[in-house]
Amino acid sequence: MNIMERAINDAGLDDIYEKVQGGERLSMEDGLRLFETSALPALGFMANMVRERFNGNNAYYIYNQHVNYSNVCTNLCKFCAFGKENGHEKAYCMTIEEIAEKIRQRLDEPIKEVHIVGGIHPELPYSYYIDMLKAVKEVRPEIHIQAFTCVEIAHIAAMGSKSVEECLEDLVDAGLGSIPGGGAEVFSTRIREKLCPDKLPGRDWIEVAKTAHRKGIKSNATMLYGHIETLEERIEHLVALREAQDETGGFMCFIPLAFHPKNTGLDHVAPTSGIDDIKNIAVSRLMLDNFPHIKAYWIMLGPKIAQLALAFGADDLDGTVLEEKITHMAGAETSEAMSNREIEHLIKGAGRIPVERDTLYNVIA
Ligand code: V47
Secondary structure, three states, X not given: OOHHHHHHHHOOOHHHHHHHHOOOOOOHHHHHHHHHOOOHHHHHHHHHHHHHHHHOOEEEEEOEEEEOOEOEOOOOOOOOOOOEOOOOOOOOXXXXXXXXXXXXXXXXXXXXXXXXXXXXXXXXXXXXHHHHHHHHHHHOOOOEEEEOOHHHHHHHHHHOOOOHHHHHHHHHHHOEEEEOOXXXXXXXXXXXXXXXXXXXXXXXXXXXXXXXXHOOOOEEEEEEEOOOOOHHHHHHHHHHHHHHHHHHOOEEEEEEEEOOOOOOOOOOOOOOOHHHHHHHHHHHHHXXXXXXXXXXXXXXXXXXXXXXXXXXXOOEEEEOOOOOOHHHHOOXXXXXXXXXXXXXXXXXXXXXXXEEEOOOOOEOO
């Protein structure tokens, strides 16, 4: 028995280790035991095995830009500091020309992806979203647009009195490339009733994602952790994603999102601990045996925890991000952007190979 196997044995996790070695699927109960263990090196060793099985020594990043077109939102989720009621003094909504200008301003940078999300705006017409995508493509035809969470897509479809299928077809025709992972939060109805009763229910979020996948549109998935959710609810969320992925195979990447309490309706909640951040990465890697990538989103984790996460199951750091708003409104102290050089420095410091990718994980030569 080597030293890591001894640590796994001491933690009483041999049966899980056997499954991990054999590529066998972990049960909900296994997942719970992994969250409950304090044997972090043992957990990390197993998560790293799976990480290297999927992605070797590579750690991915992307040169991307974020655009948050509007913070007007009818959902007003308790955990969110970004969304504002229509008419609120801090509410804003960019015009199509302002969005195009954001893209134009960075034409001299080798940006590969624009990540566009906003709130659930009660008035913007269907044409706004279509015109936005067209305008971005007109300014920068080669850019990949990753836009609109599953929650926004359900809303946009409703605004246009279209089915989700029809809406997705129109969005793709206008330039949509893929769908980001936001809006998933925690699928539990208990959590949604307490924190975001007006938001698209969890099962509908999954339906929109699966509909997109069936149309050949790839997407990501997230889980917002560190507020009032139980460990069981986290595991149920992961298993629901795993089942959806079994059906469609359309998810590229899972991103555990660390809750930031400042300026939210949950500002009494303590920020997540480094240990919990790392556990979420490792347990996700072990439970989501059909997801190719696990992302450590440095904006929410901070660069140091994100770097550590590369040894505990994560293989992706997201990217330059340029102008993030959602986490910064909730008190994030990270910078709003990082250069490729800084990201590569973090990755090399973790003993991994930095690999610049596009949205669909094609390697940029
Ligand atoms: O859906 C809201 C979360 C999400 C807070 O797909 C908060 O690659 C922490 O989904 N503290 C939007 N999180 C961001 C997102 C994302 C980010 C980066 C990459 C990708 C991807 C997706 O942010 C929301 C919500 O779950 N959020 N408020 C908060 N106070």
